[in-house]
Amino acid sequence: AQSVTQLDSQVPVFEEAPVELRCNYSSSVxxxxxxxxxxxxxxxxxxxxxxxxxxxxxxxxxxxxxxNKSQTSFHLRKPSVHISDTAEYFCxxxxxxxxxNKLVFGAGTILRVKS
Amino acid sequence: DTEVTQTxxxxxxxxxxxxxxxxxQHMGHRAMYWYKQKAKKPPELMxxxxxEKLSINESVxxxxxxxxxxxxxxxxxxxxxxxxxxxxxLCASSQEPAQLFSxxxxxxxxxxxxxxx
Numbered sequence: 364a365q366s367v368t369q370l371d372s373q374v375p376v377f378e379e380a381p382v383e384l385r386c387n388y389s390s391s392v393x394x395x396x397x398x399x400x401x402x403x404x405x406x407x408x409x410x411x412x413x414x415x416x417x418x419x420x421x422x423x424x425x426x427x428x429x430x431n432k433s434q435t436s437f438h439l440r441k442p443s444v445h446i447s448d449t450a451e452y453f454c455x456x457x458x459x460x461x462x463x464n465k466l467v468f469g470a471g472t473i474l475r476v477k478s
Numbered sequence: 479d480t481e482v483t484q485t486x487x488x489x490x491x492x493x494x495x496x497x498x499x500x501x502x503q504h505m506g507h508r509a510m511y512w513y514k515q516k517a518k519k520p521p522e523l524m525x526x527x528x529x530e531k532l533s534i535n536e537s538v539x540x541x542x543x544x545x546x547x548x549x550x551x552x553x554x555x556x557x558x559x560x561x562x563x564x565x566x567x568l569c570a571s572s573q574e575p576a577q578l579f580s581x582x583x584x585x586x587x588x589x590x591x592x593x594x595x
Contacts, residue, residue: 408586470520
């Protein structure tokens with residue numbers, strides 16, 4: 364079964380500073396990777412996803428992620444964060460089941476942006 | 479704005495009650511999902527419906543009963559729940575069933591907060 368590991372449970376950062384949220388996935392022949400954001404008391408929103416092709420994936424709200432097959436990583440980055448980016452971020456992988464696929468989420472990283 | 483709508487947003491129920499959570503999407507998606515999210519934990523898959531048929535049940539206790547009346551609606555019927563079932567229940571949908579393409583974007587609703595007392 365596929366899995367992802369988010370290496371940091373919390374990341375504090377000052378406003379306008381760059382940030383990187385780390386995610387490592389279990390190795391597989393092919394893998395589909397996702398980053399979702401969950402603002403307080405809300406559902407999940409897709410930031411970006413990697414299916415194939417260019418290893419640098421650009422998403423919404425200025426976020427981007429780089430797929431690195433040799434390091435089995437899919438780290439999320441933003442060059443300059445805002446207070447409004449404070450949220451929980453989930454890395455996820457699509458796992459193949461007998462009758463379909465499901466998203467398997469990492470434990471989440473809480474990004475706290477301070478002024 | 480999310481296009482997956484869930485009602486109610488908050489529900490408090492006793493252990494002997496019967497209640498239902500409802501979910502609706504009008505994006506023409508053919509797969510719908512229920513996820514459960516406990517506090518400070520990631521979402522966990524409960525059920526998947528593909529073309530209105532149950533395709534995945536992740537060993538969920540029978541006190542949770544899903545129903546897909548049509549391609550736009552998904553219900554989760556609740557009966558004899560336990561306090562440990564208190565959680566955020568997220569409905570989601572995707573254009574194609576995961577069996578056809580596992581790279582589909584899954585769109586989530588804002589969830590229903592369930593408290594069992």
